[in-house]
Amino acid sequence: EADIYQTPRYLVIGTGKKITLECSQTMGHDKMYWYQQDPGMELHLIHYSYGVNSTEKGDLSSESTVSRIRTEHFPLTLESARPSHTSQYLCASSEWGRQYEQYFGPGTRLTVT
């Protein structure tokens, strides 16, 4: 198992609530990623970071925001959750370089009612 953690694992909240999904890794990786996995199981990159104070939007537009203040921590925030945000969110990290694999956390399954 990789040393990358996500909390909470499951979250059910009401529409309009602000939420933060936590992701942390202890491997010292510079690169971190957030993916959204839809019911059809495809993975969509929504945010990534190359290091502290670096964040970029991914291939799928998302209303969420991220921050990278510490190397090990890459939280994702939704200011006002909606039912369309219901999904599985996966965090990953990797070393610098295209040849390195990404290590994934266990995921957060979010349900917005």
Add this chain to the structure above:
Amino acid sequence: AQSVAQPEDQVNVAEGNPLTVKCTYSVSGNPYLFWYVQYPNRGLQFLLKYITGDNLVKGSYGFEAEFNKSQTSFHLKKPSALVSDSALYFCAVSSHGSSNTGKLIFGQGTTLQVKP
């Protein structure tokens, strides 16, 4: 455009039989290719990768994959399937770009069902 295709949504195989999960890719330049497995309610686990060298790559849990440059394929194989291999499998390619981003382009996933 760079892309990865997994042509089969589901592969069914009997326990003890060999299995193949197919993957084809389209990238410019040399591809870096990866296979991941996802069990229910879990994140993705890395299985193996091809960077360079021998076209046959061996990975975790007895899996292997064969890189075929002429056919732009990277099929995942196992000589003898186990019921516990039943899971969702993703093929991915590392994207090329002006920066060394390490972003992965994933296929749509293939569900492997191994029946006893």
